[in-house]
Amino acid sequence: MDRLSLERRQVWIYLAAILGGLALGSLWPALVQGFEILLWPVLAVLLYTTFVQVPLLHIRDAFRDKRFVLAILLGNFVLIPLGVWLALQWLPDDPALRLGVLLVLLVPCTDWFMTFTQLGGGNTARAIAVTPLNLLAQLLLLPVYLSVFLPAADFGAALKTEEMLSAALALIGLPLVAAALTERWIESKPARAIWRERLGVWPVPLLALVVFLIAAEQVETVLEAGPVLLTVLPVFIGFLVVAALLARGLAGVLQLPVDTGRTLAFSLGTRNSFLVLPFALALPAGWETTVVVIVFQSLVELFGMVFYLWWLPRRLFKSPLGANA
Template identity: 70%
Template sequence: MSRDALERHQVWIYLAAILCGLAAGALWPALAPGFEALLWPTLAVLLYATFVQVPLLQVGAAFRDRRFTVAVLLGNFVLIPLLVWLCLPLLSDDPALRLGVLLVLLVPCTDWFISFCQLGRGHTAKAIAITPLNLLAQLLLLPVYLWLMLPANALDTTAIMARLLPAALGLIVLPLVLAGVTERWIDAARPRAVWRARLAWWPVPLLAVVVLMIAGAQVNTVLSAGPALLAVLPVFVAFLLVTSLLARLVARVMRLPLEEGRTLAFTMGTRNSFVVLPLALALPAGWETAAVVIVFQSLIELFGMLLFLWWIPQVLFRNKAA
């Protein structure tokens, strides 16, 4: 199987992994501690392999097309946070569920967004160029968004931050730094580029292992969260629809070419679920629903991207001259 085929079928791979994890957790509960112990190092390797694919040392490339950059920043970090804030009254009062929704919807994707952009006839080069800027901006702005959108009495802020900061440093910042060092090492000699290509195979199978272990370790939480997940399903579906329409509006106002408009739609529609997943998993006992919500959203998004591959190039950003 080629890597392109692997990425095209990733939604079914993740779905199968979740079902296998649920079955394993239900049949052999004693596996749960092992899943939890292996989950953290697997997540760290997953994030490292993914960050290596992001041109971290080429952040300046995003600013070469200022109009496109402004459109992406406006869409991802102004309009979408406003949209998410407007969605909050539609959610239940469960703070874990709300936190999970906020974590996953507020951060734009930095991995499969590029693959779907390429398949959806977007501007792949500009998608790659804008990715490190998206990543750095979300790491800086996510704490601000959470502080603004979560009511002060919804959670013990001190206890939550005491859990989130070590997770962010150990499972996001450290892999990010190592990926930057690796990128510099690879760029120093042309033959070393093969290592980036090899690491590009890792994210899909590693993410499948991660969701399998989460499902196996949290099988009771997943089953008990069923009604809550069904309640949040319309929000995630509506998010995909509304973000695509917002992308069309922003592209028209900014007068973006079709390929750049499609790229904008894919970056606004895809979210960085696996980057915020470690943060949700680091929360205290009783907050497991947040991680389940994040995994659930990623599945809804992947199915939504299958529709986007038709909806974006054939309807919203159709080439009328073709």
């Protein structure tokens, strides 16, 4: 199965992986005890193969369309964080739940954002160009957001640990550096471009394996978190609606073309769940709900993207009369 076929079916692939993990963890709990050790290298390879698809060495290309860059930065790093903070006020006073919501909603996506942009008639070139800018900005700003939005006691207890720092270094920094070196190696000879295409097939099955391992290992937490997930479900659905409407407003104010407006909507609507998983997995005991909330949001988001593929080109960002969608 090629990359495009995998990406079109990824919603059902991830859902099957989660259900399979829950079944395995429920029926054979002793079998999944070592899954945590396996999870870390799989996640590291997932991050590497995903980062290879991001043009890390071409961040300057993002600034060619200044209005689009302004919309991306204003939407993803000012308006979305304000909206997330407002939504947080309606959630139960559960630090693990709130941290999960913050981690997963504050950082824009850098992988399937480009896929859905292409499928939804957006401007794929703009999506590719702005992705390294999104990645750099979120890595710099996420600690700032968490320190502002979380109470000092919760922030210190959950995040300022040696485990968190080592996880960030090993599972984000090293794959990021390796991907940048790979990109330089690929671009040194045109014939090597095939390697980016080959690596591009792996993020979907690797992410499916990651959520399978998490579901199997955290089956008790997942089952106990049922009421919690129902609590955050309206927040995640509301986020998708507000993000698209926000993109429509920004596109109108900044007079963005229709295809660029769609790209903006997919950027604001998709979140970087795989990037924040290392932080969540490194949390101390008692914070397992954070991981479950992040995985749950990614599943809700994928179903939301299926809706976006219908809603954006046919209703919110309709092509001008006579133009192709």
